[in-house]
Amino acid sequence: MTRGRLAAAVLVGTALYAVAIYLVVTADLGEPRALITMVTVAGLIFSVAGTIAAIQRPDNRTGAQMLAVGLLWSVGALQLADRPLVFTIGYLLSNLAWVAFAHLILSYPGGRLRPGDEWIVWAVLAIVTLGPLAISLFDPSPIPGCDDCPESAFLVTESATLARSAGFVLGIAAAAIATVVFIRLIRRFRAASPPLRRAIGPVYFFTLIALIGLVTSNLAWTFDENAGLAIEIAALAALALMPVAFLAGILRTRLQRAGIADLVIALGNGRPLRDALADALGDPSLGLAYWSSQRQAWVDEEGRTMTEPIARGAHAATFVENDGKRVAALLHDRSLADQRPLVDAVAATAGLAFEKERLQAELRAQYRFLETIIDTAPSLLSVVDTEGRIRNFNHAVEIASGLQGRALVEGRFFWEIFIDPSEREAMIERFRDASPDFAAAAYENVFTNALGEERVIAWQTAPLVDQNGDVVRIVAGGIDITDRKHRELELQRQWDFATTVADTIPSFIVVTDHDAVVTRQGANRAFCDVFGRSEEELQGTSFLDLVAREDEFAARMAIAGAANGVPQAERESRWLTRNGAERVVAWTATPITDTSGDARVLLSGADVTDRKRQEAEVKASRSRIVAATDAARRRLERNLHDGAQQRLAALSLSLRLAESRLPGEADKALEVLAGAREELTQALEELRELARGLHPNVLTDRGLGPALESLVLRSPIPVEIDVPDERFPPAIEAAAYYVAAEALANVAKYADATLAEVRVAEDDDGASIVVEVVDDGVGGADPSRGSGLEGLVDRVESLDGTFAVESPQGGGTRIRATIPTAPRVAPL
Amino acid sequence: MDSSPTILIVDDHPSFRRCARVLLEEDGFAVVGEAEDGADALSAIDRLHPDVVLLDVQLPDMDGFAVLEQLDGPARPQVVLVSSREASDYNGLIRSSGARGFIAKAELTGAAVRFLLR
Numbered sequence: 001m002t003r004g005r006l007a008a009a010v011l012v013g014t015a016l017y018a019v020a021i022y023l024v025v026t027a028d029l030g031e032p033r034a035l036i037t038m039v040t041v042a043g044l045i046f047s048v049a050g051t052i053a054a055i056q057r058p059d060n061r062t063g064a065q066m067l068a069v070g071l072l073w074s075v076g077a078l079q080l081a082d083r084p085l086v087f088t089i090g091y092l093l094s095n096l097a098w099v100a101f102a103h104l105i106l107s108y109p110g111g112r113l114r115p116g117d118e119w120i121v122w123a124v125l126a127i128v129t130l131g132p133l134a135i136s137l138f139d140p141s142p143i144p145g146c147d148d149c150p151e152s153a154f155l156v157t158e159s160a161t162l163a164r165s166a167g168f169v170l171g172i173a174a175a176a177i178a179t180v181v182f183i184r185l186i187r188r189f190r191a192a193s194p195p196l197r198r199a200i201g202p203v204y205f206f207t208l209i210a211l212i213g214l215v216t217s218n219l220a221w222t223f224d225e226n227a228g229l230a231i232e233i234a235a236l237a238a239l240a241l242m243p244v245a246f247l248a249g250i251l252r253t254r255l256q257r258a259g260i261a262d263l264v265i266a267l268g269n270g271r272p273l274r275d276a277l278a279d280a281l282g283d284p285s286l287g288l289a290y291w292s293s294q295r296q297a298w299v300d301e302e303g304r305t306m307t308e309p310i311a312r313g314a315h316a317a318t319f320v321e322n323d324g325k326r327v328a329a330l331l332h333d334r335s336l337a338d339q340r341p342l343v344d345a346v347a348a349t350a351g352l353a354f355e356k357e358r359l360q361a362e363l364r365a366q367y368r369f370l371e372t373i374i375d376t377a378p379s380l381l382s383v384v385d386t387e388g389r390i391r392n393f394n395h396a397v398e399i400a401s402g403l404q405g406r407a408l409v410e411g412r413f414f415w416e417i418f419i420d421p422s423e424r425e426a427m428i429e430r431f432r433d434a435s436p437d438f439a440a441a442a443y444e445n446v447f448t449n450a451l452g453e454e455r456v457i458a459w460q461t462a463p464l465v466d467q468n469g470d471v472v473r474i475v476a477g478g479i480d481i482t483d484r485k486h487r488e489l490e491l492q493r494q495w496d497f498a499t500t501v502a503d504t505i506p507s508f509i510v511v512t513d514h515d516a517v518v519t520r521q522g523a524n525r526a527f528c529d530v531f532g533r534s535e536e537e538l539q540g541t542s543f544l545d546l547v548a549r550e551d552e553f554a555a556r557m558a559i560a561g562a563a564n565g566v567p568q569a570e571r572e573s574r575w576l577t578r579n580g581a582e583r584v585v586a587w588t589a590t591p592i593t594d595t596s597g598d599a600r601v602l603l604s605g606a607d608v609t610d611r612k613r614q615e616a617e618v619k620a621s622r623s624r625i626v627a628a629t630d631a632a633r634r635r636l637e638r639n640l641h642d643g644a645q646q647r648l649a650a651l652s653l654s655l656r657l658a659e660s661r662l663p664g665e666a667d668k669a670l671e672v673l674a675g676a677r678e679e680l681t682q683a684l685e686e687l688r689e690l691a692r693g694l695h696p697n698v699l700t701d702r703g704l705g706p707a708l709e710s711l712v713l714r715s716p717i718p719v720e721i722d723v724p725d726e727r728f729p730p731a732i733e734a735a736a737y738y739v740a741a742e743a744l745a746n747v748a749k750y751a752d753a754t755l756a757e758v759r760v761a762e763d764d765d766g767a768s769i770v771v772e773v774v775d776d777g778v779g780g781a782d783p784s785r786g787s788g789l790e791g792l793v794d795r796v797e798s799l800d801g802t803f804a805v806e807s808p809q810g811g812g813t814r815i816r817a818t819i820p821t822a823p824r825v826a827p828l
Numbered sequence: 829m830d831s832s833p834t835i836l837i838v839d840d841h842p843s844f845r846r847c848a849r850v851l852l853e854e855d856g857f858a859v860v861g862e863a864e865d866g867a868d869a870l871s872a873i874d875r876l877h878p879d880v881v882l883l884d885v886q887l888p889d890m891d892g893f894a895v896l897e898q899l900d901g902p903a904r905p906q907v908v909l910v911s912s913r914e915a916s917d918y919n920g921l922i923r924s925s926g927a928r929g930f931i932a933k934a935e936l937t938g939a940a941v942r943f944l945l946r
Contacts, residue, residue, distance in 0.1 A: 641886065645912040646841045649933035653847035656937065660854060684934050688913055698917055701891050709920050 006054050009064075013047045013071045020077030036080060038233060042240035043073025043097065049243030061111030065104040066246055072097035079143060081150075088153040091142050095128035102181065105207050109199050109249050109335075117184075123177050131170030139163030167222055175215045182211060193314055195282045196335035202245035209238040273357045274301060277330065280346045287315065287331035290354075290361040298329070301357070303364030320347045320354050328354045380457065380478035383464075386438070386471060388413045388431050400457060400480050402449035414476070418457065420447045438463040438474045444481070456485045495595065508575075508585065510603040511594065514563030516543045516556060521594060530607060532578030543603065548574035548582055562589035562601045572608065584609045622798035623731070630695070630734050637695040645687050652680045699737050703727045707737050708758060715756070716748050723760040728769065732819050735795045736760060736771045739803075739817045742788050743773035751777025751813060768801070768820040774812065781807035781815075792817070832858040833945070836878040838869040838895070839910070840888050848882060848910075848936060855938020866890035870898055878905050880945060882936075883927070885911040885918060893918075896925045908944050910936060 020040050047070025054063030076097070078090025102124040106117045113121070135142045136152040138159045143149050185204045192200060213235025220228035278286040289298045289310045298306040311317035311331050318336075320328040328347075336343055347354070374381055375395045382393035389411055390397075401417045403409050409417060419427045423445075434441070440462040448454050457478040464473040502509050503525040511521035522535040531546065547555045551573035558568045568589040574582040587605025594600045655677045662670055691697075699707035705723040712719035727733070740758050747756045753775035760771050781789075789805065796803040801819035835857045837845050842864075849859045860876045863869035866889045873881060885892040892909050899907070907927040915922060915930045922930045929944035 641912060642841075646844060646933075649912045650841065650843040650847050652934035653844070653851055653936055657847065657850055657854070660851075681934060684912070688917075692913075692917065696917075697886065697913070698921075701886070702893070702921065706918070706921055710917050713916050 003058075006051070006064075006067075009067050009071065010051055013051075013067065013074070016071055016074040017044055017047065020074040023077045023080040034233070036077065038236045038240070039073065039076055039094075042236055043070045043076070045240050046070030046073060046243045049247045053247055060109070062104065062108055062246060062249075065100060065107065065111065066243055068100040069097050069104055070243075072100050079149070084150040084153040087150040088136055088142075091136060091152075092129070092132050095132060096125075098128050099125045102177075104246075105181065105203070106184070108203055108246065109196075120177065120180060120184075127170065127173045127177060131166065131173065134166035135163055135170065137162075138166060164222065171215070171219045171222065175219070178211045178215045182208060193333040193335055194284055195333050198282060199249040199335070203242065203249055206238045206242040206245050210235045210242060213238060273353045276353075277346060280349075281330075281332055281336060281343065283333045283336060285315070285333060288357065289317070289329040289331060290358040291325070291327050291329075292362050292365050294362060295365060299361050299365045301361055301364075303361050303366075303368045305365070318343045318347060322355070328358055378480070380476075380480065382414065382476050382478075384414050384474045384476055386435065386474070388415065388428070390414050390417070391473065396480070397478075400449065400455055400478070402451035402453060417450075418447055419445065423447075436471055438471050454482070455480060456482045491595065506606070508587070508603070508605045508607070510538075510543055511592075512543050512559060512601050512603065514560065514599065514601065516559045516601075517541065518543055519594070519598075519600060521600070530577065530583065531575065546576050548576060550574070558589045559601050559603070562591045563599065565591050567591065572612075575605075582609075583607050584612045619798060619800070622794060626735075626795050626798050627731055630731070633695040634700060637691045637697060640687060640691045640694075641697065645684065645691065648680060648684050648687065652677060652684065655680065696737065699733060700730070704733045704736055704760060707733075708740055708760070711737070711741055711744065712758060715744055717753055718755055719744065720755070720757045721759075723758070724762065728821055731799060732769065732821060735792075735799055735801070735819055736769060736817070738795060739771045739792050739815065740773055742792055743813075743815045746781065746788065747773070747775045747777060747813070750781065751775045751779075753777030753812070762821070763818065766821070768818050771815075771817045771819070773815045776812045778809070779807045779811045779813050780809045781805055781813045789815070832856055833879040834858045834860040834876070835880040835882060835941075836861045836863065836869070836872055836876060836905070837882045838863040838866075838872075838887070838892075839882075839884040840864045840886075841884075844884075844933060851936060852882070852938050852941065855942075857938055857941070864888075866892075866895045869895055873899065873905060880941065881905045881907045882941070883907050883909050885909055885913070892927075893921055893925050896927060899926075906945055908941055 017040075020043075024037055024040055046066050050063050050066030050068070050070055052063070053060070053066060057063060072093075076090060076094030078086055079094055081087050081090060099121060102121050103113065106120060107113045132142065133154070136154045137156045140151040140155050140158050141149060142152050142163075185200075185207065189197060189200060189204055213231050217228045217232035217235055220231050222228075274286060274288050277288070278284050288301055289306055290301075291297075292299045292303075292305075295305060298308070298310045300306055309317070310329060314334055315331045316334045316336070318330045318332060319326040320330070330343060330347055332343065377394065378396055380394070380396045380400055382397050383391045385391050390409055390413075391411070393406075393409055398404065398406070398409060401409055403417065415424050415427045415431070438461070440460070442458070442460045444456065444458045446454060446456050458481050459476055459478045461474050461476045463471040464475055466472050505524070506526050507524075508527040508530070509524040510527055511519050511523075513519055518538045518541055520539055523533075523538050527533075528535055528538075533546075543559070544552050544556055554571065555573055558571060562568050570586055570588050572584055572586050575585045576582060584607070585605040586608045587603055590602045590604070592600050592602045655673055659670060659673050659677075662673070696707045696710070698710055703725075704727070705725050708721055708723050712721050728736070740760075744756060744758070747753050754777075756773065756775040758771075758773050760769060762769050789803075793803045796817045796819055799819050801817055803818075804816045805813070806816070807813040835852055837848050837852070837859060839845050839848070839862075845862045845864075849862070853859055857880070860878050861872045863872045866887045869881070869883065869887075872878075883892040883895060887895070892907075892911075896907055899905070907925075909918075909922060909925070909927045909930045910933050911918070911930070912933045914932060918930070931940050931944070
């Protein structure tokens with residue numbers, strides 16, 4: 001309500017009441033004077049109280065509504081006028097104040113009608129206008145008991161029955177609407193929060209009394225005028241007191257400000273902040289919230305994190321600010337929302353206390369956080385007093401102890417719970433010995449807990465001292481390492497197994513780091529035995545010191561390669577025994593991870609010294625056999641050539657001479673001689689073939705090229721030949737020649753070929769020659785089926801060569817022999 | 829070469845040299861000397877300047893082809909190779925050696941030599 005309107009209303013009211021008071025004072029009244037005076041005074045009180053409320057709480061409509069009630073009330077004074085018309089109008093309008101009153105009481109204390117309440121106000125308007133109008137139509141003296149009052153100006157016909165009926169209907173309607181209002185107020189009161197109840201309680205109380213009074217008085221009037229009057233006076237008295245109640249409710253903010261002084265005193269006395277604030281605000285449901293800068297969230301007094309919005313339901317939040325930041329919040333009844341000055345004043349008064357409480361809440365939050373961590377930590381944490389009794393502990397202690405429930409652990413001696421009976425005495429003695437310093441200690445113990453489980457705990461203890469330096473508590477932290485112990489045991493078993501295996505196999509095993517330094521895993525027994533070194537002396541030394549100098553570089557590279565995660569192919573190196581003897585070892589280097597998780601290189605090898613020697617011996621003997629065979633064949637061929645062949649050739653010539661010296665004589669003799677020469681020629685031919693098969697003399701004298709050229713000349717199928725001119729060692733030439741000879745013999749016998757090709761060439765690096773015989777025949781040659789190729793394999797392999805036959809069915813045959821021409825370097 | 833061509837017989841077998849000398853002389857050759865190895869043959873050729881050399885392929889110190897390689901100059905004689913082996917055993921070598929031809933020992937006649945020298 002603006003000040004202008006208020007001033008106008010006051011002016012109008014003053015005028016109205018001036019008239020009213022004039023009428024009351026000057027009127028010639030009988031008994032109703034008292035009643036009407038009271039009504040006027042009550043209206044005046046409403047007006048004055050309304051004005052005060054409107055001035056004090058301009059934001060609240062309640063004051064204006066009270067003023068409206070008071071002003072409308074004054075109209076009732078017109079009933080005191082002598083003139084019938086004025087009197088009748090006064091009578092008809094005297095009850096309009098009830099409309100304003102209905103509005104006032106239903107909208108209190110907010111000042112606005114709630115939806116659903118409007119019809120009540122309209123109903124009241126209908127009742128208070130239509131009812132008196134009906135009465136005034138039939139009753140010449142509508143105000144009961146007022147004999148001096150003028151007659152109704154609107155009287156149609158005088159009918160006591162109709163008038164009484166109208167009065168009765170009016171009474172019933174008034175009672176009905178009053179009952180509706182009554183029920184609503186009761187409900188509202190019951191639903192109201194305590195602070196709200198304090199505001200509306202007195203108002204509702206007086207309203208109810210007034211309503212009951214007025215309704216019953218209306219009915220009472222109908223039967224007994226005196227009783228009606230008495231009840232109405234009582235109701236009016238209640239009505240007169242009502243503005244005070246309204247005013248008190250509206251202005252309770254001001255009244256409660258007095259409580260702030262009490263708040264200061266209460267806080268000074270150390271009363272809990274929330275309780276003191278709840279008292280000061282009259283809101284027992286008050287809650288507090290603090291901003292935790294650490295958590296960036298609101299926490300309650302217990303330090304629990306709150307979810308936004310922090311004010312819910314019947315509560316509204318008023319924030320306490322410090323340096324422009326919200327540091328705390330009052331969570332109060334919504335009815336206090338219209339009392340912001342009070343709430344603000346209370347909040348400001350408690351500002352310092354808030355800061356303290358806020359810090360405490362934050363501390364509590366931290367404590368709660370720590371408590372959560374400690375209780376969810378897998379480590380055991382317990383606090384023991386100097387007698388050895390457990391005073392505090394976390395959940396992990398309960399689990400490890402096998403005792404479910406704090407009460408079963410708290411206050412007991414720790415050795416009753418964590419030490420097996422057999423060791424308990426010794427532990428108690430140790431504990432007593434540690435007194436009074438209880439110096440920090442660490443130990444492991446194994447015990448059987450209440451559930452019969454064996455647990456292994458690694459403990460660490462530290463003393464807690466007071467300000468005098470005396471030990472008051474011992475904090476013991478433990479880790480349940482049962483599973484770890486089991487795993488360690490399991491690992492140990494695996495390790496033992498692996499070690500036994502490693503120590504019983506005949507192969508060598510050495511473990512080194514990436515620099516080839518032998519690690520603590522060392523070497524296995526086979527290695528130590530064969531190389532005459534102990535595991536202890538090997539550890540920390542370089543494995544490369546045990547490798548022959550010529551092989552050292554390759555060994556270093558292999559170990560470095562394996563250390564970089566590259567598995568190494570098997571190689572052969574000479575490893576040195578303690579007395580300098582060499583052993584040939586075929587070995588590999590493999591990247592591994594040892595039990596500590598470190599990258600290591602596993603060297604595993606087998607002693608192939610004896611095998612190598614045997615292999616060399618076999619090869620040498622094979623070579624010797626081949627060479628001896630070759631020599632024998634050469635010798636035989638030479639003997640045949642130099643002996644029998646020469647003699648037979650000479651014999652042939654002698655026979656020819658003899659023929660020439662038998663001129664024309666003895667035809668028979670000539671015939672015989674010719675026959676003998678023919679025989680001789682045959683014998684010579686056969687001898688030549690025999691000698692050539694044994695060993696081609698031209699190979700020895702002229703080398704591979706001429707020998708192969710003369711060989712292909714005798715081939716029944718065309719043969720292309722490509723052979724270098726240079727000479728090779730006899731064994732190599734012989735091997736190459738016999739490969740070609742045997743292959744061509746096979747081509748002639750089996751291949752059904754139209755063309756063959758003999759190629760001899762040095763390979764790319766000049767270290768060997770490759771003999772290749774290819775034909776376009778039927779293929780399908782199988783060297784294992786006695787085709788004469790087996791002897792060639794011996795020949796070629798005795799020279800460290802390789803021999804291969806490729807002969808798909810229908811795809812021709814390719815025979816390829818690779819024969820080293822230079823002595824091979826022994827492979828590493 | 830109408831009358832008796834001079835010929836040197838080179839062979840390490842005395843029995844063959846003897847037979848060959850008789851056979852060739854009967855067929856009208858003048859056997860001017862004999863040699864039993866390559867070196868002997870070369871010095872005899874140098875000394876005797878024969879028209880023809882009957883040269884065994886297989887000699888103790890060097891073979892007939894090696895002897896042929898060392899024969900050069902204007903006075904080079906014509907050479908007929910002989911061997912107890914077959915010509916096919918030496919195929920390409922005979923063709924490229926510069927010799928007039930080859931006769932298996934058992935086939936040797938003066939007519940055969942003359943045929944090659946023709």
